[in-house]
Amino acid sequence: MNQKPNRLPYFFMIPVLVSIMASTSSCQKDVKNEFTGQETNLTIKFTPVVRYDTARMYFDTTTYTNVWNESFVVTSFKFYIRAIRLSNSNTGKAFEIAADKYFLVDFKDSLSTLVKVGVLPSNYNRLSFILGVDSTHNVSGAQTDALDPAKGMFWAWNTGYIFAKFEGTSPSSTAPGKRFTYHIGGFKTGEDVNKEIQLLFPFGTGVNMEGGKTAEINVTADVYDWFSTPHDIKISKLNSIMTAGTEAKQVADNYSKMFTVMTAKTE
Amino acid sequence: MTVRWTILISLFITLGAILVQACKKSGNDKGADPTPISFNIPQGWPSPHYDFSGNPLTQEGFELGRKLFYDGRLSKDGNFPCASCHQQFAAFSTFDHPLSHGFDNQFTLRNAPGLYNIAWQPATHWDGGITNLEVQPLAPITAPNEMAEDINNVLEKLKQDSQYPALFRAAFGDAAINSQRMLRALTQFVGSMISANSKYDRMKKGTAQFNSDEQTGYAIFQSKCTGCHTEPLFTDNSFRNTGITVDPTNKDYGRMNITRKPEDSLKFKVPSLRNVALTAPYGHDGRFLSISQILEHYNSGVQNGPTTDPLVKNKIPLSINDKFYLLLFLRTLTDSSFITDKRFGPPE
Numbered sequence: 001m002n003q004k005p006n007r008l009p010y011f012f013m014i015p016v017l018v019s020i021m022a023s024t025s026s027c028q029k030d031v032k033n034e035f036t037g038q039e040t041n042l043t044i045k046f047t048p049v050v051r052y053d054t055a056r057m058y059f060d061t062t063t064y065t066n067v068w069n070e071s072f073v074v075t076s077f078k079f080y081i082r083a084i085r086l087s088n089s090n091t092g093k094a095f096e097i098a099a100d101k102y103f104l105v106d107f108k109d110s111l112s113t114l115v116k117v118g119v120l121p122s123n124y125n126r127l128s129f130i131l132g133v134d135s136t137h138n139v140s141g142a143q144t145d146a147l148d149p150a151k152g153m154f155w156a157w158n159t160g161y162i163f164a165k166f167e168g169t170s171p172s173s174t175a176p177g178k179r180f181t182y183h184i185g186g187f188k189t190g191e192d193v194n195k196e197i198q199l200l201f202p203f204g205t206g207v208n209m210e211g212g213k214t215a216e217i218n219v220t221a222d223v224y225d226w227f228s229t230p231h232d233i234k235i236s237k238l239n240s241i242m243t244a245g246t247e248a249k250q251v252a253d254n255y256s257k258m259f260t261v262m263t264a265k266t267e
Numbered sequence: 268m269t270v271r272w273t274i275l276i277s278l279f280i281t282l283g284a285i286l287v288q289a290c291k292k293s294g295n296d297k298g299a300d301p302t303p304i305s306f307n308i309p310q311g312w313p314s315p316h317y318d319f320s321g322n323p324l325t326q327e328g329f330e331l332g333r334k335l336f337y338d339g340r341l342s343k344d345g346n347f348p349c350a351s352c353h354q355q356f357a358a359f360s361t362f363d364h365p366l367s368h369g370f371d372n373q374f375t376l377r378n379a380p381g382l383y384n385i386a387w388q389p390a391t392h393w394d395g396g397i398t399n400l401e402v403q404p405l406a407p408i409t410a411p412n413e414m415a416e417d418i419n420n421v422l423e424k425l426k427q428d429s430q431y432p433a434l435f436r437a438a439f440g441d442a443a444i445n446s447q448r449m450l451r452a453l454t455q456f457v458g459s460m461i462s463a464n465s466k467y468d469r470m471k472k473g474t475a476q477f478n479s480d481e482q483t484g485y486a487i488f489q490s491k492c493t494g495c496h497t498e499p500l501f502t503d504n505s506f507r508n509t510g511i512t513v514d515p516t517n518k519d520y521g522r523m524n525i526t527r528k529p530e531d532s533l534k535f536k537v538p539s540l541r542n543v544a545l546t547a548p549y550g551h552d553g554r555f556l557s558i559s560q561i562l563e564h565y566n567s568g569v570q571n572g573p574t575t576d577p578l579v580k581n582k583i584p585l586s587i588n589d590k591f592y593l594l595l596f597l598r599t600l601t602d603s604s605f606i607t608d609k610r611f612g613p614p615e
Contacts, residue, residue: 139398140399141321141322141399141400141401141402141450141451141454142399142401142402142447142450142451144445144446144447148445148447149402149405149418150418150446154405156402156406156408156410157396157410158396158525159398159399159402191527244527
């Protein structure tokens with residue numbers, strides 16, 4: 001007449017343990033999306049180049065020449081991206097990560113050039129994102145993380161973010177220290193330079209991104225593109241842009257074509 | 268038996284609760300919750316423009332902001348706290364300085380405005396360049412001719428300080444010091460500066476009476492000035508060209524610097540007239556040394572240009588008597604309790 005061992009309470013324990021595990025895993029900050037299965041861990045790796053996608057850009061020491069035959073050295077190159085979207089132009093499948101998740105890609109901070117996101121597993125052949133900061137985030141007061149004004153991408157005297165920054169020196173510049181300073185931004189009607197960047201994977205070939213696996217997309221950003229097409233930007237004529245407006249719009253038109261997907265692969 | 272399991276289960280639940288707690292921002296050094304303080308909108312005033320719901324006003328947040336406001340370390344050489352240009356006895360303007368000055372003996376282009384009822388302003392600065400009160404301090408802190416400092420340097424100084432980490436913890440729950448918290452604390456302090464206890468306010472409430480001269484001045488004011496200096500804040504927060512010419516040295520075109528629109532050339536924000544007797548000199552660059560000079564400007568000095576405001580284009584005729592009564596009325600806008608309120612003075 002042995003009593004049944006105390007098994008039942010163990011069953012009671014299970015939901016308790018599960019809830020504890022659930023609460024601890026909620027500590028991890030994940031990119032929010034509606035997908036609840038296993039994500040693909042995607043890294044978008046940005047690399048700065050000059051003129052050729054294989055010609056890596058180096059800061060401070062290497063001299064380059066732009067399309068106007070002006071030589072220049074790069075001292076700063078950074079920009080904001082948001083609304084990262086993967087899609088497949090053949091199947092119509094698309095996945096967008098949280099639109100208010102901002103990334104500051106700063107080529108002087110190598111960690112920031114690796115944009116890591118979780119994506120819905122699928123076959124994709126396109127990547128798109130917006131280079132810029134939406135109007136809401138431009139006027140929402142003191143913010144943190146990528147949008148922390150301490151990151152140096154904020155106009156303190158005329159509230160708004162600098163979306164993209166490209167600085168350097170050039171013998172063609174008439175500014176003190178031969179500097180050129182291109183701070184590009186603008187979110188108000190008529191001067192909005194938010195740019196949606198649409199990129200196709202090499203040859204439009206789809207890549208199967210599976211759950212639990214890792215994927216990598218290599219994207220180059222070419223400073224050469226800032227100086228021309230469609231607008232002629234010469235350091236000798238224009239060495240500083242530090243406000244939204246016509247010139248910022250021209251430069252943003254130019255740089256909106258500076259990205260190329262070099263490789264897209266899974267491991 | 269059951270008792271034992273109950274104990275075990277409750278132990279697990281407690282453990283779970285602790286873990287959940289630990290998920291809340293680095294919770295292990297969590298202090299007591301800060302003490303909320305209420306933001307009281309004076310009777311008959313509109314709702315403020317700045318929304319404190321995203322930056323709840325607390326005693327600890329206010330006190331942290333107060334310490335920051337009076338702390339020279341927010342500036343490059345330690346000499347220029349916010350309070351260097353915003354002096355309480357002058358209703359937080361700069362006493363007797365046409366232009367405020369900052370780092371390395373440099374002058375700025377502008378007259379430091381008084382700070383009061385700022386929470387009602389849709390945009391700050393003479394040119395309205397700042398559209399959210401929280402980010403306003405970034406401008407003077409980083410301007411090379413004002414406090415001339417870098418935000419990261421300021422934060423570093425605060426982190427190295429013996430007191431700040433504890434004050435940040437008291438205000439925000441943990442000792443993390445970042446730009447958002449610093450800016451929000453400053454906003455709690457400056458945004459709480461309400462001036463609504465002048466003789467004019469007491470007259471409106473029925474606890475004081477204007478004498479006949481003040482009453483006459485008030486009537487003249489209502490007939491000639493409220494087009495821009497709207498009660499109860501004594502500004503409509505618009506940008507206008509009051510018939511001034513550009514200063515040839517400073518070449519400050521005001522609102523146009525922000526909007527880049529030629530129609531905004533030489534437009535500056537209509538300042539509140541509260542505490543006006545304390546905030547001389549006047550105008551965006553302090554070019555008017557006295558209230559009388561401004562009144563005379565409207566009477567005879569208006570220069571018509573392409574952007575001159577229609578309300579002043581034909582001047583505002585003011586007799587000697589009008590000016591006398593207006594002056595007496597404007598003095599009723601002085602709020603003595605505001606400029607002596609210890610809450611806004613330097614921390615002990």
